[in-house]
Amino acid sequence: MNKVLILGAGTAGTMMANHLRRELSPEECEITILDRDNQHLYQPGLLFLPFGKYRKEDIVKKRDKFIPNGVEFRLAEVDRIDAGNNAVILDGGETLRYDLLVIATGSRIVPSECEGLEGEGWHRNIFDFYTLEGSAALGQFLSTWKGGRLVVHIKEMPIKCPVAPLEFAFLADSFFKERGMRNRVDITYVTPLSGAFTKPVASEMLGHMLSDRQITVVPDFDVERVDAAEQKVISYDGREVPYDLLVPIPTHMGDLIIARSGLGDELDFVPTDPETLQSKAHPNIFVIGDATNIQASKAGSVAHFESEVLTRNVLHQLNGEALEPIFDGHSNCFIESGGGKGMLIDFNSETEPLPGQFPIPGVGPLPLLRESRLNHWGKLAFRWVYWHLLLKGRPLPFITTTLSLKGKIIPDLKENQT
Amino acid sequence: MNKELSGTTVDVDAEGYLTDPGQWTKEVAVELAKEEGIELNDRHWKVIDFIRKDGAENGTAPNVRRITKIGGVPTKELYELFPGGPAKKAAKVSGYGKPHGCL
Incomplete structure (x- = not known):
């Protein structure tokens, strides 16, 4: 046996x-x-x-x-x-x-990989949201925060759910608006990548989402250390981003x-x-x-x-048979954009997130790479799907194992983005 | 699109990154470095040689952590060699695509 x-x-x-x-x-x-x-x-x-x-x-x-x-x-x-x-x-x-x-x-987060992160500021005005403890403590902090400079900071890739930091920034924008204090909060998104969106089609379609929400992006930022006493994040090339509240996405390791x-x-x-x-x-x-x-x-x-x-x-x-080399890096995720709306992206190693309808071509009901209320409800409904279908290994209706290009629109990109 | 670098025709993307690492040569590297305003010396070549070797073994260019930890080049030095973005510039000069996120 x-x-x-x-x-x-x-x-x-x-x-x-x-x-x-x-x-x-x-x-x-x-x-x-x-x-x-x-x-x-x-x-x-x-x-x-x-x-x-x-x-x-x-x-x-x-x-x-x-x-x-x-x-x-x-x-x-x-x-x-x-x-x-x-x-x-x-x-x-x-x-x-x-x-x-x-x-x-x-995978797990390892805050000690970034100098200064775990010092005096940790869980005082520095909170991760990748652990239950960090996320709950951040909730406590936000419930009484009077405002200031919020910095969302990604240390290095890869991280779990690469869109989560962006979603966090969108939800924070929405949260502060609902509480009537958005004018008292600066939101800055600091990333080691060349931008918050790095794939061409998504960049072109979603580039405005950050500027519309007055979220400042600091790209190409390789962090050298966090200075918790002075409340700033410092890069190897000498740039400094000050914060009152730091939400870091620390290094992930196995x-x-x-x-x-x-x-x-x-x-x-x-x-x-x-x-x-x-x-x-x-x-x-x-x-x-x-x-x-x-x-x-x-x-x-x-x-x-x-x-x-x-x-x-x-x-x-x-059974002693040859393996099937069929995994294609297929990924599918809802992205909360705040204000009761969300987006959906469907992509794999070869094909970047594209606009269109999902899962049924021409019908949807979920629009790809575009904000809609339905996608927000999809994200909330996913919790039920997770506990009742996904964990039990039941097939998810209409969703194929490998990526399907049906229903996706391949836009003409503007040439010469150099 | 393609372009000519030191007599070799290579395929590049909109930002000038090679789309096929197999088209890379040392002469191409010199030209790509010039585009970034970098004159290659022995210390650059140590980094490039590591990226080429590691990239060939893994099918993808190593990230900064891998260059520092396995390639043995400190992050500070990477910044001196490839000012303003070592991850991107070292990958570009070594004939690999831009390190990317997912969206």
Whole structure:
């Protein structure tokens, strides 16, 4: 009998447990999933928590509630993966052997990678929104803030949900308007990239969204350090951006288990084949979600599309068949733009976000790359879809695993953008 | 679109980045650097050689963290060598596309 071990019961690991149990009978395969705690966090909710739109209990549920019958759920801290011996060694020394390992250990923020971030200002006037603690504390702070300079700052790529910082800026603009204090807040968006939008079609269509909201963008900003005493962010080329409230998106790295096991790259992400999702170093190790080093966005929708590809490839591997190189980096996400509106983008490694209708060409109902109320409702409805369909590995209606160009319009870009 | 650099025809995007890293040569690098106002010396070549080697192994140009951590070039030095944006300029001179986000 085959033993499949899944490390991590977050979005990706939970989907894999559900998919694999459905495909493999308990007689032919034993499936175990491990995590270090029993709190499943609905991560898209972290964006709304600071603005009082959700409460903590809306976005945290028990992990084991979403693990199917016939899959063993274990609470344990992993010391390391001993890939040479096909084994995972737990804290305390217990050894779990596997025939096939699925790594779904996600990513985490590491504020200490930026000098000065974790000093005196941390959770005083510097708050991340990528953890439950940070996001909740930011909500507390904002509920009584009188205004000043708000700086949203991205340290380096890759980050989870690359559009989330932009959404945060839009929602903040909307939040301060609703409270009648927008004229007392400056919003500045500081990024190491060449702009808030970097793909040509999105830049052309959405470039006005920031200027309309009086959000200042500081591009090409490689941060050297944060000076918490002087309240400013300083770049390697000597530029300084002062703040009263800093919302940093710190460096993201893979789990410490990956570092301890020597399986990661310079950020502890696991080198992974971008089309089959097999680990580059070990044929019986597969990687999914934020834990991979592939160029696709670190986002739940990507993990969902990956889970469909990975399920097929796990079955192929167990049957001694060739793997299917079919993952295309497909990603699909709602972007909150504030004021009860949202946008939808659908793209992959080859095709940038384009305008059009989704999921049915010519009909929609959701417009792509354009603000609409329906997309905002889509984002809110997604929480239900997440808990009830996505985690259980059920197909999402009308949405294909790989990107479809149907319904998308390829605009003529203005030549000569140099 | 394409253009001629030191006698070689290369395909470039709207911002002058090569779209096929396979068309890159050392002579092309010298010309691309000139466009950025940079005269290449040995320290530049150490960075470029690392980017070419790492890029060939991984199919994509390394980010700044990788250049500093694995390539062994401190961030401060990268700024001296490629003023005003080492990630973009080093990638461009090395024949790779612009580092990008998703939107």
